[in-house]
Amino acid sequence: MSVKKVVLAYSGGLDTSVIIKWLMDKYNCEVIAYTADLGQNEPLEPIKAKALKTGASKAYVEDLRKEFLEDYVMRAFKMNALYENKYPLATALGRPLITKKLVEIAIKEGADAIAHGSTGKGNDQVRFDVSAVALKPDIRVLVPIRDWELKSREEEIEYAKKFNIDISITKEKPYSIDRNIWGVAIEAGILEDPQQETPEDIFSLTKNPLEAPNAPQYVTIGFEKDIPISIDGQKMPLVDLVTHLNEIAGNNGVGRIDMIENRLVGIKSREVYEAPAAVSLLEAKRALEQLVLDREAMHFKDQLAIKYSELVYYGLWFSPLREALDAFADKLCENLTGEVTIKLYKGSVVAVSRKSPYSIYNKNLATYESTDTFRHKDGEGFCNIWGLPLKVIASVKNAQK
Secondary structure (H helix, E strand, C coil): CCCCEEEEEECHHHHHHHHHHHHHHHCCCCEEEEEECCCCHHHHHHHHHHHHCCCEEEEEEEEHHHHHHHEEEEEECCCCCCCCCCEHHHHHHHHHHHHHHHHHHHHHHHHCCCCCCCCCCCCHHHHHHHHHHHHHCCCCEEEEHHHHHCCCCCHHHHHHHHCCCCCCCCCCCEEEEEEEEEEEEECCCCHHHCCCCCCCHCCCCCCCHCCCCCCEEEEEEEECCCCCEEEEEEEECCHHHHHHHHHHHCCCCCCEEEEEEEEEEEEEEEEEECHHHHHHHHHHHHHHHHCCHHHHHHHHHHHHHHHHHHHCCCCCCHHHHHHHHHHHHHCCCCCCCEEEEEEECCCCEEEEECCCCCCCCCHHHHCCCCCCCCCCCCHHHHHHCCCCCHHHHHHHHHHCC
16 A cells, blocks of 8 residues: 555654654655644643654644534533543544544645554544544545554554654553543553552542542532533633633542443443543533423433433544534523532532522422422322323233232
8 A cells, every 4th residue: 555645643652653653664654743732731842843853744733722622522511421421531522623633634735644543442543533534535544553563562662762762651651641621531551450449640630539628619610501601700711711620620639530431342441530620510510400401301311411422432423413412402501501519529529509590490389388389289180190001000900810
């Protein structure tokens, strides 16, 4: 297969650093590195310099934090998307955006293909590959890790040393870490043993709950049409809000997730995540929904949230169904405006106060005090009608005995 120019999704980590050299040797081709700033919280200019030093002919670095949060994260947020009810999909949401940019640069630069550093048994390979063909059906996607002779991360480390490729990973800490503004995903190393507790030195966003402040911290989140717009009454851009809340919640030990996850390719994987802002915002938003949405809307939305999280996790972001679910969420979230106060304390987050001009909570209907306006005598008729089908079924069963 002849390849003259490739655009590589480049993180500066072990895999992609090795891939630049490998692609050049394998195909005798030009490699253009693309690095997306999704909120890794690290200087990216050194990564650009590293890509060029390793052999890339060009290196793009682009700040996508605003686009990532507004056009990807908030879409999933509106649907309360949590894969298997735990994972806020930080990495999964970043892949379609990165792929979109890879395809755009490939067209701009006249490249033959794009490439990424995902493994043959991971989820990211699907997200990159499927997103790419959804955007440009004739695009070629190269995935060296599925084809090359390096069979382990240890062999990759030796390869990097052989060709003087700078890497920060070591055999003592062989973790795979992917970080963006919505969360951190950590895997490999000791985490592959599900009986082992996660080492404390893995965490970067969250304080050990045992060492978190001894007094709870209360934070009020303002929402407008389901989008967080303020913290403690101070309005701020979404990037600043999420960054600030990551610091606040992380300092209180909130946002650690440790799970055995069902990968799309059919295997189970131990995954550890940190998502302080995501976990806190989802807790607050859920409290607002309970106040504003009616029962049937909430229950149906909960069902669709499962499907939405699967679409994102399975790499089907650029699908008609995801777009249709977005339209549903936009309509349902029109009245989700208000404020919710959350209580952060030693790893836990709980909504303790909520208010909205669109609240359908009626205290006079809910109370058991003298101001009660509920017609209790209607309860008997309601129970009779509601239970009528079961009464008929029981009558038939008894008649057959």
